[in-house]
Amino acid sequence: ALAQAGRRDAYDFPRPMLKRPGLDFSFSGLKTAVMLAVRGAPDTRQAHADIAASFEQAVVDTLVAKCARALKQTGLGRLVVAGGVGANRHLRAALTQCGARDGFELYFPQSQFCTDNAAMIALAGWLRRADFTPGIAPAQATARWSLETLVPPRRAKPVS
Numbered sequence: 001a002l003a004q005a006g007r008r009d010a011y012d013f014p015r016p017m018l019k020r021p022g023l024d025f026s027f028s029g030l031k032t033a034v035m036l037a038v039r040g041a042p043d044t045r046q047a048h049a050d051i052a053a054s055f056e057q058a059v060v061d062t063l064v065a066k067c068a069r070a071l072k073q074t075g076l077g078r079l080v081v082a083g084g085v086g087a088n089r090h091l092r093a094a095l096t097q098c099g100a101r102d103g104f105e106l107y108f109p110q111s112q113f114c115t116d117n118a119a120m121i122a123l124a125g126w127l128r129r130a131d132f133t134p135g136i137a138p139a140q141a142t143a144r145w146s147l148e149t150l151v152p153p154r155r156a157k158p159v160s
Contacts, residue, residue, distance in 0.1 A: 003090075006046070006053030011037050013058040015065070023070050026144070030058055056090055064094045071104050078105040086114035 013033050017025045034055050041047040067079055079099065085091060086108055099106040108114070 002049050003052035003056040004049075006049030006051070008053045008057040010050035011054035013037075013054050015058055015062050018062065018065050023066055023073070024144075024146070025062055025066055027059070027062075030055070030062075056088075060088070060091050060094050063091060064098050067095065068098055068102055068104075071102070077103070078107065080107045082109055082114060084114060084116040087111045 011033075014029050016027055016030055034051060037051050037054075038048075041051060063085070071077065071079060079095070081092070081095065092108055095106055098104075
């Protein structure tokens with residue numbers, strides 16, 4: 001809501017990894033740029049709105065470019081946008097414009113159904129429960145984890 005009152009071109013935030021081939025992206029550099037802009041900006045509603053709008057534009061530009069690239073690389077002609085990000089009106093408009101230009105079909109659930117889904121996270125945990133080892137185990141954090149290396153979860157047996 002704050003971004004709607006701001007100028008999308010007020011800050012020139014980075015569009016992460018658009019010049020690199022592939023579909024990977026990371027918003028860590030963008031988040032740092034936004035943090036620095038917040039620290040250096042005047043503490044006014046307009047400055048906050050400009051930062052929010054410029055941030056939103058950078059994210060939308062990145063997501064639209066990566067979605068278009070994914071469709072082109074896979075040869076697919078349909079894009080389904082779901083989850084919390086699917087409720088963003090600016091993203092919907094930009095993807096709709098891109099779909100019309102590039103000739104792909106676009107599907108969005110109704111906005112009230114575009115939420116970050118705790119049930120989905122619970123299901124993912126339930127499916128991974130067979131891999132769980134009780135006790136305290138060290139966790140490995142992977143900052144740049146290629147999707148190609150992920151192993152799908154084993155099918156868990158239903159709990160009786």
